[in-house]
Amino acid sequence: MPVSRPETSDSRVIAHVDMDCFYVQVEQRKLPHLRSLPTAVVQYNDWKGGGLIAVSYEARKFGVERSMRGDEAKEVCPDIQLVQVPVGRGKADLTIYRNAGSEVVSILSTKGRCERASIDEVYLDLTEAAQAMLVDSSPEISETVREEALKSHVLGLDLDSINIREKVRNWFGVNNTDHRDKLLACGALLIAELRMKVLEETEFTCSAGIAHNKMLAKLVSGMNKPAQQTVVPFSSVKKLLDPLPIKKMKHLGGKLGTSLQIDLGVNTVGDLLKYSEAKLQEYYGTNTGTWLWNTARGINGEEVQGRVLTKSHGSGKTFPGSRALRKMDAVEKWLKELSAELSDRLQADLEQNKRLAKTLTLHANAFQVSDSDSVRKFPSKSCPLRYGVSKIQEDAFMLFQAGLREYIGPFKVKFPSTQPGGWRITGLSVIASKLEAIPSGTRSITNYFNSLDHNCCPLDMLNDKCTHEAHSFQNEKGEATHWYLSDGDCSGILEPEKCVVDVEHVEEYSMRNSSQENGGVLDHENGGVLNQENGGVLNKEENSHEVQFRQYPNSSMPSPNQPNDDLGKEKTLSSSECQNYLGLDQTKAKTSPMEKELACTMESKGRSTKSPKDKEMYSIERYFQKWSPCTSKPEYPKNILESNTSSGSQLLSSSPSELKMEGVPHDNLRIGSVSEMGRHGLGLDEQSSMWSYEAGEIDPVIFNELPVEIQNELRASIRPRKRANICRKDSIDHYFLPSKGS
DNA sequence: CATTTTCGAGCA
DNA sequence: TTGCTCGAA
Structure with a gap:
């Protein structure tokens, strides 16, 4: 609720x-002839x-509609091009769409707090950026962005007016004295800029809603699609909501x-206004009642969560x-497939985030299977x-068996069965949740990343070599809970219970390899690096014991190695399983995480590399021209580029000369990823010099997800960016110049 | 039991 | 905390 x-x-x-028919766009980028x-x-x-x-x-x-079958679509549209979702491990694999969504988010998250609401939807809080634009006399707004913003659908303007363009221009201009409208106008400009940037760098179009809260922004983002944006001024909220069907x-x-x-006979949002808050609470409870009352009035205080x-x-x-x-x-077979995919995604999350x-x-x-329709819930x-991989596979199967026992237990029905009265499985899913950032140091970024390289691990010690990088993770009590191992070809997590290491060796190793700066020992507060105390977690009392499933809520959970009476299935550890026992799967991963990462970075860089000329010429409209059926070749007709610039130049600009202001570094330079930094194995000095980044050089997606302490340290260490050489003019009036006609 | 596959919020 | 329902895309 x-x-x-x-x-x-x-x-x-x-x-x-909101991305426009996102999966289609992803496929069309891959197959441009579509x-x-x-x-x-x-x-x-x-x-x-x-x-x-x-x-x-x-x-x-x-x-053609979503949720049709392919055959139905062919009936109404015989020429429709049907593209299949990639299939991996026998199931639909949405990875390419997830990654495409991330590309978009990394651009959208550059101007304010950003919440990834779904694979193709994002909320942005642009309040500060909009306020800054009002205070700043020289916003760097290109002509094309201004034009794009002027195409906004501004709700409440007289739509039957002959000159709607003029109306919009006036709304954006100083004639509009409402401070909140000015803020929204800035928001519209920021969004126009972001949408164009998304198009330039990803080739995807999107639509957007700009309003004073999430509910209204969401409501209108889909109102004008594709590739358009809609603004909800405060004054038009009531007119928008009153006739709106409640289900929308x-x-x-x-x-x-x-x-x-x-x-309640409420069919439109306006109908809801007739009910008092108390009455709605009476029907639907305190929370929902108040929410409904507010919703009817366009009031919604939900914050944009900074979560990408x-x-x-x-x-x-x-x-x-x-x-x-x-x-x-x-x-079991399907659980293995599902678990393998999940494991891949967890590894990717670990490496990337x-x-x-x-x-x-x-x-x-x-x-x-029976005539009676008793569809009981299979317990999760x-x-x-x-x-x-094999850990997850085993555990998933164990969980299934635990659920199954409970499911069939009281009915004493044999499973599986083809007989009436037997049960069949129509759906399986495995979910990994409670994703937590690895414990981070409170003191030093350098140590944080250093720890990824300079720390060694039990496996290395067993092997008497240190080709792996390793990192330990602690719980809140500072106990090591996992080791993260990676040698470039494979990586995995190792639990301390599984480490057979004598503690002297650990300490000796730790002493040898830790920094001199902090007394020769990096403790877990400095980035999860083994220290003498925490090294002791891997001691003789704990290192050999098999504590598995110890946190299971009930005793019905079978132990993985225990013979299962239901199935007569016996688990023994094969040599390959032993490898997996250490979280390593040599047969997997042909490409190292590093290579994958680099490839990914190269790809996205390559895509966004466009000549400055192209950039200037880009607009979303032109993009459509580029791909329209009549113009087979992507060309940018120069003659229409300069149309309407005279009116546009009056908007939010203190003087025409400032329109030429270019050469400001873009905010989208990326480092491959934070983990890439961690892998470089640099000495302290080298690392600290590497950390003097310019603000724009760090992928904000990565930045936002770093532990707060690291973020703060990063901010402090970031070189302040030089302002563009712009002439200083004061006050907001420079942004809201009167339009030519007035 | 033919929309599938995700995801998040809130409740008990 | 876990398990479940609801809603959404």
């Missing part, structure tokens, strides 16, 4: 950015042509909305109809997550 939060301010500038053709993305296609999950706007004109509001599309319609990374990773698959699983072997998942959850759907089960 929604919870009502008080508005912290009535003049925030919030944007909601651009401008009616296209849809389907997952699987052996059953009725697959299910559509994204539909291009060209295809929508034919009546976020959170009211489901049962709550239906209840409002049926039980997902909180969990899940991998699942359904087995509908006759595909329902009926054998334990099949369940330095986060570890703490909990593994298994969920399944089952049904009973969780356990502490242990890194390593």
Whole structure:
């Protein structure tokens, strides 16, 4: 249920950015000949042509809709291009879309607090940037950005007016004396700039809503699609909401909305105004009641959460109809596939974001083969997550068996069974959650990253060599909980219980390899590096004991090595499993994480490398011209570029001469990733010199997810950027010059 | 039991 | 905390 939060301010500038038919765009970027053709993305296609999950706007004109089957789409649009979602490990693999979403986020997160709301949606809090733009006399706004902003749909302006362009221009101009409108106008400019930047660097178009809160921004972001933006001035909120069907509001599309319609006769948001807050609370409880009351009035205090990374990773698959699983072997096989994908994603998260998942959850759907429709819920089960592919696979299967016992237990029904009364599995998913940043030092960034290189690990000591990098992770008590190992070809997590290391050796090693600066010992406060006290965690009492499943909520959980009476399945550790026991899987990973990372960076750099000339000429409209069916060649007709510049130049600019202000460094230079830094194995001096970055050089996505202490240290160490050589003019009036006509 | 596969929020 | 439901995309 929604919870009502008080508005912290009535003049925030919030944007909601929504990618246009995102999966289609990702596929069209890969296959440019599909651009401008009616296209849809389907997952699987052996059953009725697959299910559509994204539909291009060209295809929508034919009546093609999401949730149609491929075959249905072909009926209404015979020429539709159906592209399949990549399949890996026998299931749909959404990785390319997730990564494409990250590309977008890394651009959108440069101007304010950023919340990744879904794979293709982002909220931005642009309040500070908008305020700064009002205070600053010389905003660096290019002509094309200004033009793009002027195409905004500003709600509440007289739409039947002959000259809507002029109206919009006036709204953006000084004739509009409402301070909040000025802030929104700045927001619209910022979003226009961001949308163009997204297009230039990713080739994706998006639409956006700009308003004073998340609810309104979200409501209108899809109102004008594709590739357009919509602004909700404060004064037009009521006109927007009153006639709006109640189900259009976020959170009211489901049962709550239906209840409002049926039980209260509320069909539009305006209808809701008739009910007092007390009455709504009486019907729906305190929180929801207040939320409804506020929602009807366009009041919404939800903050934009500064979160650009997902909180969990899940991998699942359904087995509908006759595909329902009926054998334990099949369940195990699919759990292995799902777990392998999950493990890959966890490794990627660890490398890219330095986060570890703490909990593994298994969920399944089952049904009973019988005439009676007793569709009981298969209980989901969780356990502490242990890194390593085979660990996750084993644990997932254990969790399934625990759930299964509970599921069939009271019914004493044999599973699996093809007999009536037996049960079948129609869905399986494994979820890794409680993702936490690796424990970070409170003192030094240098040590934080240094620890990744200079710390050694039990495995190395066993091998008597140090080709691996390692890093230990501690819990809140400072005890080592995991070791992260990587030698470039493989990596994994090792639990301290599994480390057979004698403590003297550890200490000796630690002494040898730690920095002189802090007394020869890096403690965990300085970046999770082994120290004498914490090294002691790996002591003789603890290092050999098998503490597995110790946190399971009930005793029904089987131990992995214990023979399972249900299945007669016995687990023994093969040599390859022993390797996995150490979180290492030599057969996997052909490309090192480093190589992958570099490849990724190169790719995105290459894509964004455009000549300055191209950049100046870019606009979202021109982008469409570029791909329109009539112009087969991507050309930028120069003659239309300069149209309308005279009117545009009056907007938010103190003088025409400033329009030429270029050469300001872009904020999008990236370092490959933080982990790349950590792998360089530099000495302290070299590292500290490497850390004097310019503000724009650090990928904000990475920056935001760093531990707060590190962020603060980074900020302090960042060289202040030189302001562009702009002439100083005071006051906001320079931004809101009267339009030519007045 | 043919939309699939994700994700997050809130509740008990 | 876990398990579950709801909502959304």
